[in-house]
Amino acid sequence: MEKMRPALSPTKAAFGNRVPKQIQRCLPLYITAIVFFLLMANLDLLGSASSIGNSKRGVTPDQKPLLAPAGGNNIIINNINNNNNNNKSAIPIPETFPRKVWQTWKVDALAFEERDLGRARTWTAKNPGYRYEVLTDNNDMYYVEAHFGLHGINRPDIVDVYRSLTARIIKADLLRYLIMYVEGGVYADIDVENLKPIDRWLPRRFEEKDVDIVIGVEVDEPTFAQHPILGQKSRSFCQWTFMCKPGNPFMLRLIDGILEWLHGVALKEGKGVGDIVLDFDEVLTGTGPSAFTAAALAEMSAREGREVTWDTFHNLDEAVLVKGMLVLNVEAFAAGQGHSDSGNHHSRFALVKHRYHASAWTDAHPRHMHPAYGEVEKCNWNAECVAMWDVNTAAYEKLSEEDQAKLIAIKKFTDEADRVKAEQEARFLDALEKQEAQKPVFDPGPQLEALSADPARAPVAGGAGAGVLDAAAPATVANAGLISLPLQAAAADAAKFLPAAEFPAAKVPVADDKTAKDASADGKSEAAAAGKSGEKDETTKDEPILGAGFGAS
Secondary structure (H helix, E strand, C coil): CCCCCCCCCCCCCHHHHHCCHHHHHHHHHHHHHHHHHHHHHHHHHHHHHHHHHHHCCCCCCCEEEECCCCCCCCEEEECCCCCCHHHCCCCCCCCCCCCEEEEEECCCHHHCCHHHHHHHHHHHHHCCCCEEEEEECCCHHHHHHHHHCCCCCCCHHHHHHHHHCCCHHHHHHHHHHHHHHHCCEEEECCCEEECCCHHHCCCCCCCHHHCCEEEEEEEECHHHCCCCCCHHHCEEEEEEEEEECCCCHHHHHHHHHHHHHHHHHHHHHCCCHHHCCCCHHHHHHHCCHHHHHHHHHHHHHHHHCCCCCHHHHCCCCCCEEECCEEEECHHHHHCCCCCCCCCCCCCCCCCEEECCCCCHHHHCCCCCCECCCECHHHHCCCHHHHHHHHHHHHHHCCCCHHHHHHHHHHHHHHHHHHHHHHHHHHHHHHHHHHHHHHCCCCCCCHHHCCCCCCCCCEECCCCCCCCEECCCCECCHHHHHHCCHHHHHHHHHHHCCCCHHHCCCECCCCCCCCECCCECCCCCCHHHHHHCCCCCCCCCCCCCCCCCCCCCC
16 A cells, blocks of 8 residues: 655654744745844944943043143043044033032031131122032032932943042042033132122123133243243133033043043052142143143134144133133133233123132142242243243252252241241231221221231231231240241351341341341342242232242132
């Protein structure tokens, strides 16, 4: 009997006998489609991961390093000409500036000293529609974690670096940039006084929607661009006060550049970020005005598609807008410096007044200090003074050890004399301010007659009613606070090298019961000439301040 043929197609696989022929024919197409969709999904995931990773690194394939204007550290700036997702800000940029004023300090506003409280009140009084906020040493870390941590924009690298930092000025610089990126508004240092309402800061010819940041010139001294010490500080924008919209990609690129720089310094020193040691110039070029300026010029160049140099802002009279970045002239945020043609605070352009009393950070990050001629910054950009400093320091290297010791001794004496004089002036001004505050409005002020306008006369440390101390007054227990034993020691050292007639001019108190005598001098020695600063107090009138414009924050 003939065997029966199978009813289904011959196959050894049980699967084939159960699947209709139509599906079997389409099966390769189904498999191909599934593989294609899986492949596309994986590519999308890989692209997203790459984007997230790149946003957290200092240098990416879409970034290029751009040098600071005068040999400073490299600032890493994204190449924003590439229109890809890596260059999109994580925070939407509004058309208007937030009505907020931000300051940072050691303590909150309730614990401000009277001096700081007075400055803060200028911001609230002139800007009643603005919210005023202060971040302190007690809440800054929480703020950074909240906004840049997992529940914020998720930048753990920023949080980790900020937590590791121990240098207060580096944290202060970085914190202002972080605040401006996530919230925007106006940032001002604690020693900055508001002169004109913020609503008047934007010139009328500019539309607010076209501006995403407002900055001002601080130092405009390009003739010193090649100076070995002053060069990198000779052209800079001010960062003790500026206004910014949140989500500004420039701010984030500046922050990323700072992180890259910090890691580079730590690697070079073989330490953690929290243990690095920085001098004054490194602070300026790493996070301060020089870094801010280099990043701003690089950002403008990227937005313009051409190199934007400082020439655009030299001798600036009117505000200039460069692709959303508005630059105001030097009088806006940095009037009354005594350099850069900065005018005075009575100018119609002056918007704030910087008091410079919160700049003690320089003690931890010293400037370049010549043993005999001190800091060239004390010349305050005076060309003749800088030239003399350069000549004297060059000649110093050729002197004998004995002659070098002679100049060093003279400098120590004059420095101590200047310190005593500064203390006298500070006490005099403090007493004058207190008496002025207590004076009745209707009283013409006869109670001030006891105080001389001569800064060589200072209030006695005994307090109100103790009178004043002249440099020639007898030294007593009442004025013991003004007696300088280091000054006497410095004078004794200097006396080993020079006769009394060659001492630099100075009026100082002497620690005995005899009448104080003036230290004789003709004021013609090279050391005295190079050490002079011409510093004047800005708390009473608009005159140059010693060291102004050299990165005070």
